[in-house]
Structure formats: structure tokens, C-alpha cells
Amino acid sequence: MTRIDAKFAELSAASKKAFVAYVMAGDPDFDTSLEIVKGLPAAGVDIIELGLPFTDPMADGPTIQLAGQRALEAGMTLDRTLELATKFRETDDSTPIVMMGYYNPIYSRGVENFLDQAKAAGIDGLIIVDLPPEEDEELCIPAQKAGLNFIRLATPTTDDQRLPKVLQNTSGFVYYVSITGITGAAEAQSGDVGPEVARIKSKTDLPIVVGFGINTPDKAQNIASVADGAVVGSAIVSKIGAGEPVADVLAFVKTLADGAHAA
Numbered sequence: 001m002t003r004i005d006a007k008f009a010e011l012s013a014a015s016k017k018a019f020v021a022y023v024m025a026g027d028p029d030f031d032t033s034l035e036i037v038k039g040l041p042a043a044g045v046d047i048i049e050l051g052l053p054f055t056d057p058m059a060d061g062p063t064i065q066l067a068g069q070r071a072l073e074a075g076m077t078l079d080r081t082l083e084l085a086t087k088f089r090e091t092d093d094s095t096p097i098v099m100m101g102y103y104n105p106i107y108s109r110g111v112e113n114f115l116d117q118a119k120a121a122g123i124d125g126l127i128i129v130d131l132p133p134e135e136d137e138e139l140c141i142p143a144q145k146a147g148l149n150f151i152r153l154a155t156p157t158t159d160d161q162r163l164p165k166v167l168q169n170t171s172g173f174v175y176y177v178s179i180t181g182i183t184g185a186a187e188a189q190s191g192d193v194g195p196e197v198a199r200i201k202s203k204t205d206l207p208i209v210v211g212f213g214i215n216t217p218d219k220a221q222n223i224a225s226v227a228d229g230a231v232v233g234s235a236i237v238s239k240i241g242a243g244e245p246v247a248d249v250l251a252f253v254k255t256l257a258d259g260a261h262a263a
Contacts, residue, residue, distance in 0.1 A: 003096040003124045004149050004172040007046055008207045008228070018173075018229025019044055019220065019260035020209055021253055022100065024051035024067035025084050026076030027240055033071070036240065037088050039250045041095045044257025048088075049127070049231065052081050052101030058130065063234040066241055078105045078114075082121040089122035098151060098172075100127040103139065111139055115146040125149035125172045133165045140169050153177050154200055156192075163203055173207040174200060176227065178214075194226035217259030224263035232256050 001009075011018055021040055026033050040048055053071040057064065085097055099118065106114045106128070118126075126143055133140075133152070140150040149172030156179070158166055167174065178193050197208045210223045211231030224230040235256070239249050 017224040017263045018046045019257040020047045020231040021045040022049035022233030025081040026071035027067040028070050029074040035246050043250045043253040047096045049098045049100050054102045063238050067237045085121040096124040098125040099123050102130050127151045136169050167204050173209050176210045177212050179212050197227045217255045220256045220259035221263045224260040230260045
């Protein structure tokens, strides 16, 4: 059982929904990013999504793209991202970390080396947005064998014919992308999301967590009420990008977590 599996079992036993927060590793710099990440659990975050900075992020909207650019300009690398996770683990051995990003840096490192290093750093799962199920032998299967969850994205365009393929090797949870398009492009609507979550749940026992288009405590509560949890990224990252103090960023995160947990 991974930390992700344990966290969802704990939340289910307490009849609570999950709140997942995304931040870009190294944004705006290593030390500030580490301070934010270390503060997320106390702000109510159940699972941390840690973005791996990449030069060509195809699924990310302007807010996340700029965060990646800031991190890269500050010297962030795959090694430094793993170092950030390692330092987080010095004081927190229970909060799950999901690394989210693109395959190129992992491919360049070598899958076996990367998985060994990610496991040693305390990474629990991967969301690699540019590897479809047809490429599962590339990273998904080796990751699962190494003890990391491989979390797949389902979208409004994932029809009943495609869904089984998406689900076949997914573990940890399913990340449902509530809108078509890039991050931060539109707002999620619970009336649209609810039936889609129910459709996916009819095909899997995995928790369904919904992301994209969630930017307020009310929205987090509404979306979490029709799913197993809510993810917020751009709304948090925009405050980091605006240079808000760490305490203010974490206070905002707590309002979002409180919203999701009220569902």
C-alpha cells in the first residue's frame, strides 16, 4: 500500500473528501518553494502534486507555464526537484507526493535510474501527461513494479470506448480533468462533472479526483461533493507568482482545503 492508498483509506474511514494542491517545484526559488510545500499539510492539504519544471509544457495554461519558467530560471532541475521532495520527507513521512510533469526529463535520465531516485526521495506517484496508455510499458508498468502509483487522466472527451484503456493500469486515483483545454482556462461546473464522475466510478473502484477550473473554496466544495476530492493548482500558483508572502499563500490554501473538506 502506497501513501496515496493509505491516505484515501483514511479519508474514506472519516467520510472526508480529499484536497489536493499543485505547486511547481522551485517556484519562485528553491527555498521559498520548500517552505510552501512544507506548510501545505498543516494548511489541510491531503496530497501534494509537485510540478516538474519543463521547457515545453503542452497541457499547461499561462499561469503554470510562467511558474515553470520562473523555476527553471532559478536553476530548478529534476535533481533539485527530487532534492526538494527529500527535504520535505525529513519532517513529513506521511503526506503523499505525486510528481506531475512530462516524460522528456525522465526519459533523458533513464527510467530505471529515475524510478530508483524518485522512490528514494519519497515520491509516491506519477502523473505524466504526455504518455498515453499505449505507452504503458515505457514508464507506467515499471513505475508500478517499483512501488509508485501511476495516475492517469480522464477527460470530458474520454468516451466509453476509450475509458477501459485509460483505466487498465491506473492506480492510486483517477484524475478527472473537468474541462477541455489547458489549465486555468475555464471554471469547473459540478452539474457537468457529477455525471462524468459517476460514469467513471461505474468502471473502477479507484477514487476519482477532479481538477482544472477550481479556484475558490465554494468551487472546491461543490466539486468535491460530486467526487472523491478536488485539485487546485493555478489559483495557488498565481498567488506565488504575484509574490505573496508564504503565510498568505498557505492561508489561501487552507480556505480551499476547508471548502473541499466541507463537502
